Amino acid sequence: MRRLSTVLLPAALLLSSCGTGAFSNPFIQPIEVTLNPSAVALAPGSSTRVQVTGKVSGTADAVTGLNITAREVPAELSVTPSTGALTVTVKPGSAPGTYSVPLAITATGGSGTAVLAVTVTPTTRTPYTITPITSLTVQPGQQRRVSITPDRAGELATDVRITGITGALNVTRDTDPLGFTISAAATQTVGTYVMQITTTDGTQTLNTPLTVNVEENK
Known part of the structure; x- marks a missing residue:
């Protein structure tokens, strides 16, 4: 038993001291994600920028350095993520309607999800x-x-x-x-x-x- 104790002790100390900041717990914690705006309306050929922020679930602790991945992007849209934001573009000729873009958000020690609603508005043009x-x-x-x-x-x-x-x-x-x-x-x-x-x-x-x-x- 003495030999086993000396082997486990350093590992226990390592876990107790792992990590600092909002995600000091070594396990993945949920991030509450906020999109600003959470829904956008765009005409074909136009684009806009959406801000993405997050906090540790159940706390007021902000999470920085958010990495954003857009999943299942509709063919009518183009989504370009960056750190803490993303740019949404509606492709020319896209049909009017509302499209959902699921988002996966991660940071060191944490992850979260969000859904951005994009409404493609009918194009108003001068008749030819x-x-x-x-x-x-x-x-x-x-x-x-x-x-x-x-x-x-x-x-x-x-x-x-x-x-x-x-x-x-x-x-x-x-x-x-x-x-x-x-x-x-x-x-x-x-x-x-x-x-x-x-x-x-x-x-x-x-x-x-x-x-x-x-x-x-x-």
């Missing part, structure tokens, strides 16, 4: 317009490239994309999101054809007519 093309002419067996120009408050609406083109003529889409090529078959009947171009900016959708005159070969 597209001037219909009514003077396009093509002959049987020929093709013409077409490019539309969406306008928003006197400027090119660069976020507009063509999503569909319907009509009785052949259409080939190209890499330009606002361009395509119309083809008239060699046996195409001479006459006037009205195509429909569908466009969207992610919020607004327009159907714009395109009038194509198929004329006899000259």
Whole structure:
């Protein structure tokens, strides 16, 4: 027994003197986490900073040096943690709604959790317009490239994309999101054809007519 006692004594002394400060106990203690703000509302493409603070559970002792890990981040969001804070960004084109971001917070000797609520608000934009093309002419067996120009408050609406083109003529889409090529078959009947171009900016959708005159070969 004497030999066993001399072996255990240093270990007991080591445990009794382990650690200093808020987490002097060698075991993990819970951290009460506060998010400021605990819920944010952001439009697509915008971001904000959230402050993260903590204290030892059941006490007023503040915990510093908090490390933050975002878990299960929704695809619509981007979360960048730093010490004691995190930056939340809503990706462009994200659907409106409320998304939850679970957070794991740790410090030396302690851990805690929190959930940040992020509401993606609908995008408010000035409506865009597209001037219909009514003077396009093509002959049987020929093709013409077409490019539309969406306008928003006197400027090119660069976020507009063509999503569909319907009509009785052949259409080939190209890499330009606002361009395509119309083809008239060699046996195409001479006459006037009205195509429909569908466009969207992610919020607004327009159907714009395109009038194509198929004329006899000259």
